[in-house]
Amino acid sequence: xxxxxxxxxxxxxxxxxxxxxxxxxxxxxxxxxxxxxxxxxxxxxxxxxxxxxxxxxxxxxxxxxxxxxxxxxxxxxxxxxxxxxxxxxxxxxxxxxxxxxxxxxxxxxxxxxxxxxxxxxxxxxxxxxxxxxxxxxxxxxxxxxxxxxxxxxxxxxxxxxxxxxxxxxxxxxxxxxxxxxxxxxxxxxxxxxxxxxxxxxxxxxxxxxxxxxxxxxxxxxxxxxxxxxxxxxxxxxxxxxxxxxxxxxxxxxxxxxxxxxxxxxxxxxxxxxxxxxxxxxxxxxxxxxxxxxxxxxxxxxxxxxxxxxxxxxxxxxxxxxxxxxxxxxxxxxxxxxxxxxxxxxxxxxxxxxxxxxxxxxxxxxxxxxxxxxxxxxxxxxxxxxxxxxxxxxxxxxxxxxxxxxxxxxxxxxxxxxxxxxxxxxxxxxxxxxx
Numbered sequence: 439x440x441x442x443x444x445x446x447x448x449x450x451x452x453x454x455x456x457x458x459x460x461x462x463x464x465x466x467x468x469x470x471x472x473x474x475x476x477x478x479x480x481x482x483x484x485x486x487x488x489x490x491x492x493x494x495x496x497x498x499x500x501x502x503x504x505x506x507x508x509x510x511x512x513x514x515x516x517x518x519x520x521x522x523x524x525x526x527x528x529x530x531x532x533x534x535x536x537x538x539x540x541x542x543x544x545x546x547x548x549x550x551x552x553x554x555x556x557x558x559x560x561x562x563x564x565x566x567x568x569x570x571x572x573x574x575x576x577x578x579x580x581x582x583x584x585x586x587x588x589x590x591x592x593x594x595x596x597x598x599x600x601x602x603x604x605x606x607x608x609x610x611x612x613x614x615x616x617x618x619x620x621x622x623x624x625x626x627x628x629x630x631x632x633x634x635x636x637x638x639x640x641x642x643x644x645x646x647x648x649x650x651x652x653x654x655x656x657x658x659x660x661x662x663x664x665x666x667x668x669x670x671x672x673x674x675x676x677x678x679x680x681x682x683x684x685x686x687x688x689x690x691x692x693x694x695x696x697x698x699x700x701x702x703x704x705x706x707x708x709x710x711x712x713x714x715x716x717x718x719x720x721x722x723x724x725x726x727x728x729x730x731x732x733x734x735x736x737x738x739x740x741x742x743x744x745x746x747x748x749x750x751x752x753x754x755x756x757x758x759x760x761x762x763x764x765x766x767x768x769x770x771x772x773x774x775x776x777x778x779x780x781x782x783x784x785x786x787x788x789x790x791x792x793x794x795x796x797x798x799x800x801x802x803x804x805x806x807x808x809x810x811x812x813x814x815x816x817x818x819x820x821x822x823x824x825x826x827x828x829x830x831x832x833x834x835x836x837x838x839x840x841x842x843x844x845x846x847x848x849x850x851x852x853x854x855x856x857x858x859x860x861x862x863x864x865x866x867x868x869x870x871x872x
Contacts, residue, residue, distance in 0.1 A: 484546065516583050520574070521781075525859050593833060606633070609635075638657060662695075681714055728752075820842075
């Protein structure tokens, strides 16, 4: 008797795996496993194909994050687009999306929550960034289809808009000198932009010298002096600092009235983040590396952070970002989603932002002046995607995610594979955080 036969007859004489979940190749249904339960309550729309696209723009400054787009097609001609761009792991995400086809082909795309739960739970091992990004892309595309079928923008399906004027955002400061910073200030004022994000220079040992700490503090002082008090400033530590160094920096940066300090230490180190938060008056933000609402629970429940920054391309799409926001709102925690990948995820995020009562500000990894990638985005969609008007991202009126995208415009940019993210080292050769 082999192991499988033993398991099927041991105990009560029935299989240890519930019969409802076993695969029967002769069950005679064209949909995925479990689809037959929704025959009488769903729609007649069916998913016919799931296509993935790796997209490397020639203008990309960061070649570690070629875009990963997904297009879901249906038997009614309605299509949905989503994004699962994952820094350093694009090819892995593409393959993971391909694996999920079995969960989707033949299914009703309107059952968004059911599909999310099936992909997450039936994968058994809890999602990391690769699976989270794959689910994110599919989920966004399903919401796009859902909105198009119902004839409404996604933010209206979610109960928005909370602010009819749009979604407040911030750009990244791309200036190295005081003169360049003043140029950013003037351009931001012209565009009505009220928030900017910068970072701290260099890489940090576990215990740092006073010289290194002073350099970091001076960089923030220079930024505040040249941007002025009318612009809110966020500073990203990018988890480069240890809890001890971060505690010092956060304390000494208090006079600069920052909007937040982001990732003062790795987000998985919850107790360390808690120590830093207790020692500082500066709002603490984190969360871009977290997957699913479950991974945000402890940070919110313990009151450790003021702002959660989950990324719609990694956390699990619109469904998961919405749940994070709903979980944070009763605790007085704000949401400021991370967005440093492609345009589809950014546009999808704006829909969720618009329906959040606890929304703070939306990131886009662009400067106040559009670059080459923004020009390509404009060509793709026919409008300046993720560019603010009077300091806010406009809300679309078209159904779904509010855009049309032609497959031929995407495929002309060849996928050139995945390059790893920056690998940096301290002077002694030890690994430094980036």
